[in-house]
Amino acid sequence: MIVAGSSKHALEGPSTPPPSKKACLPVSPESPEQWSRQQMNSVLTKQTHATAGQLGALFKNKIVNAAVYPLKKFEHMNDLVATSRDWRTFCNPARVAILMFNTDPKHQMSGSFKMASIGESNPALFKDPKNFDICVKQTFYVSKGFKIGGSTVPANIAHDARAQAKSLTMEVRCLAWGHVLLYMVYTFIRRFIREHGEPPFPIPQMRFVEACLASQQEVAGAQQDLFLIEERIHPDVEGKFRKYINNGAAIPTAFRNAEDQERAQFLAFTQHVQYWKTTKTVFVGDYQGGNTLLTDPQIMSSPEFMAAGHHLFADGNVATGFESFEIDHVCNKFCQFFQLRTDYNNWNVEDDASGGFTKAMSISVGI
Numbered sequence: 001m002i003v004a005g006s007s008k009h010a011l012e013g014p015s016t017p018p019p020s021k022k023a024c025l026p027v028s029p030e031s032p033e034q035w036s037r038q039q040m041n042s043v044l045t046k047q048t049h050a051t052a053g054q055l056g057a058l059f060k061n062k063i064v065n066a067a068v069y070p071l072k073k074f075e076h077m078n079d080l081v082a083t084s085r086d087w088r089t090f091c092n093p094a095r096v097a098i099l100m101f102n103t104d105p106k107h108q109m110s111g112s113f114k115m116a117s118i119g120e121s122n123p124a125l126f127k128d129p130k131n132f133d134i135c136v137k138q139t140f141y142v143s144k145g146f147k148i149g150g151s152t153v154p155a156n157i158a159h160d161a162r163a164q165a166k167s168l169t170m171e172v173r174c175l176a177w178g179h180v181l182l183y184m185v186y187t188f189i190r191r192f193i194r195e196h197g198e199p200p201f202p203i204p205q206m207r208f209v210e211a212c213l214a215s216q217q218e219v220a221g222a223q224q225d226l227f228l229i230e231e232r233i234h235p236d237v238e239g240k241f242r243k244y245i246n247n248g249a250a251i252p253t254a255f256r257n258a259e260d261q262e263r264a265q266f267l268a269f270t271q272h273v274q275y276w277k278t279t280k281t282v283f284v285g286d287y288q289g290g291n292t293l294l295t296d297p298q299i300m301s302s303p304e305f306m307a308a309g310h311h312l313f314a315d316g317n318v319a320t321g322f323e324s325f326e327i328d329h330v331c332n333k334f335c336q337f338f339q340l341r342t343d344y345n346n347w348n349v350e351d352d353a354s355g356g357f358t359k360a361m362s363i364s365v366g367i
């Protein structure tokens with residue numbers, strides 16, 4: 001007789017073997033078996049409280065929820081024709097991002113106008129979706145000083161949001177022009193090589209960083225802030241940050257390092273191409289950055305376009321830096337190979353040398 005409840009058991013086939021009793025050990029790394037008292041002493045005696053300064057590092061990372069406005073893709077002068085004094089003509093609509101960056105003054109870098117911190121974003125903001133590195137910039141002034149332990153230490157203080165907005169939107173405008181004016185040179189090079197063949201030397205591959213404006217989400221009681229976010233020019237990949245050409249004069253820095261010297265000469269050549277192809281109206285000044293990535297350009301423009309009271313581009317667009325181009329610029333092997341013209345006085349403002357840029361220029365710099 002089959003008893004209710006026991007039927008399932010009675011009908012089952014051969015059961016699966018019971019699990020092995022032998023415990024599975026966690027995988028641990030190989031290491032010496034014995035540690036001497038001396039070795040242990042050197043490890044153990046360090047296990048004490050961190051110093052005040054070290055503890056302070058816990059509080060140096062700032063996290064910002066931000067609306068991020070990416071700089072549009074600017075490649076050709078025609079892309080600039082649609083821009084105006086409105087910063088929104090340079091940026092795509094906002095995305096959400098979280099930014100984290102180190103505000104420790106010891107890790108901060110600064111020029112004469114902007115301070116820069118290194119950090120990360122989520123999501124990644126630029127070309128490589130796996131690269132979260134960012135460089136966060138704000139304009140600043142140097143305070144007379146804070147009292148720390150009896151001595152007065154000067155500090156970099158960010159300008160308020162209104163001032164940041166004015167300066168950082170101009171930075172974005174200059175970056176867009178930097179992109180276009182550098183691409184213009186590579187387009188010229190490509191066309192020339194198609195007709196005349198390859199040069200006997202390599203052409204440095206350089207570009208301006210991608211960038212975004214980031215406005216901090218309002219935090220109760222705190223002032224809203226604005227930042228310029230750029231691709232990080234990482235020293236491990238790009239080498240030490242360096243200035244290739246200043247804005248005051250179109251004279252490249254002399255480098256001892258042969259590759260830097262080559263890059264500086266190449267960038268001087270790009271200025272000559274830009275000056276020519278825009279019919280003596282504009283070129284990039286203040287070339288700086290790493291081996292391939294550039295940032296913080298000044299756009300140097302002919303003072304004739306500055307209507308009274310309307311300074312074009314950033315404050316570094318100094319008239320003398322533009323006006324002395326023909327005296328300052330010394331042609332190099334790049335200029336010679338690519339047959340750049342130096343008969344500056346014969347460049348007719350409306351002739352073909354403009355490559356059709358003259359009209360676009362006057363539209364896009366109009367106010």
Ligand SMILES: Nc1ncnc2c1ncn2[C@@H]1O[C@H](COP(=O)(O)OP(=O)(O)O)[C@@H](O)[C@H]1O
Pocket residue numbers: 109110111112113114115116135137209230231232233234241295296
């Ligand atoms: N994209 C970047 N990645 C890493 N470091 C940067 C980047 N841009 C600038 N820096 C560092 O920050 C400093 C200040 O930035 P910069 O834009 O050149 O300001 P300024 O307008 O004062 O010249 C630079 O001298 C450089 O050391």
Ligand SMILES: [Mg+2]
Pocket residue numbers: 111288296
């Ligand atoms: Mg700079």
Ligand SMILES: [Zn+2]
Pocket residue numbers: 268269272329330331332335340
């Ligand atoms: Zn030249």
